[in-house]
Amino acid sequence: MIHSLARRRRFTSAARSRLYAFALLAPAIIVVLLVIVYPLVIAGQMSFFDVQVFRRDRGFTGTPGWFNYRDMVENAAFWRSLQVTLGYVFWGTVGSFGIGLFTAVLLNQPFRGRFLARILVMMPWPIPGVVAATIFMWMFNSSFGVVNYLLLQVGLIESSVPWFTRSGPAFFAVTAATIWKGYPFFTVTLLAGMQSIPKELFEAARVDGANAVQQFRHITIAALRPVIGISLVISTLWLFRVFDIIFVMTGGGPSGATETLAIQIYREAFQYFQMSYAAAVGMVTLLLSVIATFVYLRLTSKSFY
Amino acid sequence: MRISRSIRHHALALALVGAFAAGGTFAQNIVLEMPSWQATEPGTSDWWRALIAEFEAQNPGVTIEFTHEPFASYNQTMVTRFAGGNPPDILHLPAANFMVYATEGWLAPLDDRLAGIADVMDVWSPVQSVCEYEGQTLCVVVLGYGYVLGWNQAAFEAAGLAGPPTTSEELIEVAKILTVDTTGDGAIDQYGFVFPTVTHAGVETTATSFLFEYDPDGHWVNEAGELNRDAITFAWTQLRRLIADGSVPLGLDNNGKRQFWVEGRAAMMLEGPWIQGNINSAADGIREGLQVAATPFDGTVYGGASNVLAVPADIDPDRQELAWKFIELFTSEEWQSKYASVAGQPPARAGVLDDAFLAANPNMQRFVAEANVATDFIPPGMAANYTRFRDLVVEATLAAVVQEQDIDAVLNQLERDIARLR
Helix, strand or coil: CHHHHHHHHHHHHHHHHHHHHHHHHHHHHHHHHHHHHHHHHHHHHHCCCCCCCCCCCCCCCCCCCCHHHHHHHHCHHHHHHHHHHHHHHHHHHHHHHHHHHHHHHHHHCCCCCHHHHHHHHHCCCCCCHHHHHHHHHHHCCCCCCHHHHHHHHCCCCCCCCCCCCCHHHHHHHHHHHHHHHHHHHHHHHHHHHHHCCCHHHHHHHHHCCCCHHHHHHHHHHHHHHHHHHHHHHHHHHHHHCCCHHHHHHCCCCCCCCCCCHHHHHHHHHHHCCCHHHHHHHHHHHHHHHHHHHHHHHHHHCCCCC | CHHHHHHHHHHHHHHHHHHHHHHHHHHHCEEEEEEECCCCCCCHHHHHHHHHHHHHHHCCCEEEEEEECCHHHHHHHHHHHHHCCCCCCCEEEEHHHHHHHHHCCCECCCHHHHHCCHHHHHCCCCCHHHHEECCEECCEEEEEEECEEEEEHHHHHHCCCCCCCCCHHHHHHHHHHHCECCCCCCCCCEEEEECCCCCCHHHHHHHHHHHHHHCCCCCCECCCCCECHHHHHHHHHHHHHHHHCCCCCCCCCHHHHHHHHHCCCEEEEEECCCHHHHHHHCCCCCHHHEEEEECCCCCCCEEEEEEEEECECCCCHHHHHHHHHHHHHHCCHHHHHHHHHCCCCCCCCCCCCCHHHHHHCHHHHHHHHHHHHCEECCCCCCCCCHHHHHHHHHHHHHHHHHCCCCHHHHHHHHHHHHHHHC
């Protein structure tokens, strides 16, 4: 009897604290359900109907089916956009990560003016994408851009490159702007990760005769793996949905050379008003993002300390 | 208890007075909303504001809130507003987007109202037919236009050229002569001809103008959806020749194109009647040389309806009535005449400009003449999907002309894309 009473009291107390926890979480859960899950469900549902302009009062009419997905698979523009997206995400990630790692290593060293250098390196991060795109548009302008000027001065080109009229140069220009905008994120996260690595590990390695490259490879990089993993995930997800930089610089052109899935979704939904088709492309983009997240996390989740 | 009853009576009296006052206020102060991308355009916005002031003077208690929406996002904003059940009271639209609203059933039929001004519609723009959908008239054309050739007389005279070209062959030849390095530093200071060479609607405008020269009665596709291969090949080949000659600066959009011409860095460009605004904005010393002429395409002119006015179907009937009164005022002889004198654009209503005005404004003469003979830029059967069609044409033209891809391969891809569209 006493045991049962004590158990009930314990249970009531545990249930109450669980309830309390849920009550505290409830606002966040409600917000997530409203602004993420609900639109996602609507978009998923829409992708199986034939809706041009979505109107809540009309809802979804007609027979649902896979026709939007079938259209997508048969559409050469979708495959081209997918290819452009994968290239853009790959080069954008590689470039941002490379520069971010380099600057993080640099800023991790003690030197005079390090504080100022850190501020300068971080500058692209808070600049809005539209502003960054405009800066790069001027830099790559074929008539008076500084890029052509410098390339002409050092003799790498004989005449100005019309950056935005040809596929390769346009893709390069857009990716360069993206890398510039994105690398400080890696700098911040990797620098924070480097500063949390115990100094003793490097001292022990030095005692064992490891050189700087070996220390960097076997201690710094190995210790940073979880940080690298999560940074890559965040950066990749960002690159999948970059819109402003590409739209301002090229609008997805020339001839679709910079039309990523994000641009295609926008154009289908808000320029051509094929919202169901856009929703279908959105679902595929979401799936790709989820796959990329799993792959990165599996590859980089292990840390040695 | 007595006090309480007295308070209640006073409160009731106050409420009644308040209700009447409020009712009176509602009846006297109606605000009609009219968004437009032209609300900040010099000239055109002055005309709109003057028209609105006149309407408000004629309709005491009614005001029009004329707000600016950027052109780049205008259509998206309006569609979102309609889809959300919050349309404006007076709808100003780019004509190319009209069909989206018509097919969604968002526009009120105007046939009965137009019957009241049938005599006006008899002399209205020849492109008024763009406002028809399933046998009903759903809008009134504000501006019907034809393209003109902007040319720099000073550049022509410096090169010893008599006047603007009249065919595309002459254009190519003249553009080459006008492309010069005036300072001798190896860089081109003046190009002969300029058109957009990056993703922009202006690419379609340029290519279609050349296409019309080859086939004045044709278009990119016929009613069966078949590509006009010979005419397209001709247009792309002529544009390629201009680029191969180095007569065209690469990498410019439409704004860059206008900038080059206005600054005297390009001698010729194709443009609509809004070119007058560009001429007016040119610096002293350059402005005097900027002229307009017929497009050099052997008598054919690219054009159509630029923008329209419509009345939303799902607004209060009283507001619909007021919106129509506004459109009716817009069609009046006085305000059509002012469209030319204040906005600098050719009026949709014929016969409102007197000879003295036209003699003093030779550019306006040209704009009116071209608007009357222009061929509509929307191909048969493409009105409902025009935006996507135009984008396909832009990308195909850039691929064939600027990126020099194989013309047949680009045509085949364009054909497949258009087949999907239909």
